[in-house]
Amino acid sequence: MIEVRGIKKTFGDQAVLKGIDMQLAPGQCNLIIGSSGSGKTVLLKSIVGLITPDEGQVLLDGRDWTAMKEQDRKELRQEMGMVFQASALFTSLSVEENVRFPLDFFSQLSAAEKKERVAFCLDRVRIPESALKKNPAELSGGMQKRVAIARAIVLNPKYLFCDEPNSGLDPETSIVIDQLIQEITREFGMTTVVNTHDMNSVLEIGDHVVLLRHGYKVWEGTGPDILKSDDQEVVDYVFRSALFKRVRSAMNK
Template structure:
């Protein structure tokens, strides 16, 4: 679980995050949504420890980051997995080498032990063994995202962060990736936080949704209640999506 208590963050005198408080439960897919410029990326980087809030606290399983020693901060980073926008795989490394990279960075395991774990997670994301020796340029975008997810979970993280994981994917492949992230979150009981603008993801896996507007937490809920909210900012945002308009029309016709 990650608990956020009234965090604020400014750059060059401009306040970007304006007192955000929320909780991201463990074992659920927690989505951060909002218009461009709402503060989503800064918020995610604060959760990752890349930015330190000016005021407020972030607690990881009840422990405030501000009280961590340097060694405890390093251990926390080891417990975090990250799926970057676009995958961010190393072009000069094979699929296996990309997934092994965090193990080489954070552990002193033998190569056979690392290879066993690499195979386990590549099997878990359903990447055929024939793709393991290939380079990223030789596999599809959807396969690259599977590799990125495998790399993110290879160290058995407590926390999984995903920045626009469906960027560049067709709708069908995006749904597959969404469901894979959901399955892994539940299976390993991870605290998963996803920064997304994809309304399909909200509909598919939005177990906890945080809507930011102008640096503030404007609304929070889940995919079941987001259709029913009377918050005008949320309504304007979600119904700008063709998908949501179609779903809402179908719901009203079924009443």
């Protein structure tokens, strides 16, 4: 369980987060949605500790992450995995080395056990064995995302964070990535937080959806709820799209 309490963040004179409270449950895909500039990236980075909030707390299973010393944070970070928008795979390493990287640093496994774990994770995200020795740049965008997911789960984390995992992917590959995130979340019982503006993801995997606007949380519910909502913020965000207008009118018929 991740609990966010009264998070505020200001850059210069621009308040980006104006007091966000939310609870993100384990075993669920928790989606943070909102238009560009709504504060969702700053919120996600505040939760993972890449940005220090000005006020508020982030509790990871009751542990006050925001008040922790760097050394304690380091230990807790091994319970976290993150998939970045641009995958952030290390270009100087092969696919296999990228996935093994966290194990090399933080596990006491033997070389054979590491190899087995890496093979398991890559197989879980359906990366063929032929890609193991390749450089990440030689892979397609979708495969890079899958390798990034494999690297994120290799230490068996309790929390998985995904920053716009479908960014730059075609609709078909986006669905594959969404489904993979959902499967892994259920399978390993992780608390997954996905930052997205992809409405298809909301409907596909949105167990819990939080809508941000101008630094405030303006709505929360489930993916299916969003199509039925009459909340003006939801209407403004979702139903500007012609496609979703049609979906909504079809549902109302």
